[in-house]
Amino acid sequence: MTAMAKAAPLAACAQAIGVTSLHAPPYAALTLQFILLPKGSRSRHKAWLHAWLPAHLTQMLGGKIDLSFHPGSPPRLMQNDRRLGLSLAYARDAAMLAVAADFSVGVDLLWLGDIGDDDLRVANDFLPATEYQALRCLPAARRPDCFGLAWTRLEAALKAAGLPLAKSNALTLEQWHQAVPVPGLPPGYCAAVARGLGPV
Numbered sequence: 001m002t003a004m005a006k007a008a009p010l011a012a013c014a015q016a017i018g019v020t021s022l023h024a025p026p027y028a029a030l031t032l033q034f035i036l037l038p039k040g041s042r043s044r045h046k047a048w049l050h051a052w053l054p055a056h057l058t059q060m061l062g063g064k065i066d067l068s069f070h071p072g073s074p075p076r077l078m079q080n081d082r083r084l085g086l087s088l089a090y091a092r093d094a095a096m097l098a099v100a101a102d103f104s105v106g107v108d109l110l111w112l113g114d115i116g117d118d119d120l121r122v123a124n125d126f127l128p129a130t131e132y133q134a135l136r137c138l139p140a141a142r143r144p145d146c147f148g149l150a151w152t153r154l155e156a157a158l159k160a161a162g163l164p165l166a167k168s169n170a171l172t173l174e175q176w177h178q179a180v181p182v183p184g185l186p187p188g189y190c191a192a193v194a195r196g197l198g199p200v
Helices: 005-014 042-061 119-126 129-136 145-163 164-170 172-177
Strands: 017-023 029-038 063-067 076-081 082-091 096-101 105-111 179-181 191-196
Touching: 029 105, 029 191, 042 063, 042 096, 082 119, 082 129, 082 145, 082 191, 096 105, 096 191, 105 145, 119 129, 119 145, 145 164, 145 172, 145 179, 145 191, 172 179
Parallel strands: 082 105
Antiparallel strands: 017 029, 029 096, 063 076, 076 082, 082 096, 105 191, 179 191
């Protein structure tokens, strides 16, 4: 298959993407977008988004944009040879994009239907003890929403701090408190965004 033939379906999918700008007080100094993707697998979603993002970021930010992806590392975004904070997250048929000029940033997105019945075990393994105890005390019907909020806050804070999930116990209370929920999402989705404490 030629490169042009490969690019054609990606371009068609990119045209079908819907973008909604969101705000997450108190972080007015960052760009936050919910991106609705065509139905497909996670790997297809990544391919679509990675093919679409350079032109989208160029239109959104202006200047010379250089975007690179490396397995096992967060994406790297440069604007006019200046490093910007960038974070991406995927869930079901959607993605979240966060861009910040002066600080590192982390974003996470979760489809609540993906939460399994082992949420309390996962919370006990990774979340701060106070969050786990609060979840334990909730009625089962309320737990998925609250777990989703806590989990996306954790993932966002880890990304902003440049830490993997396996190092969640290294997250400080100050870093945890940088993660805030993102309002205005479609039903069934939960997201959080966090500001890093240091520069990009």
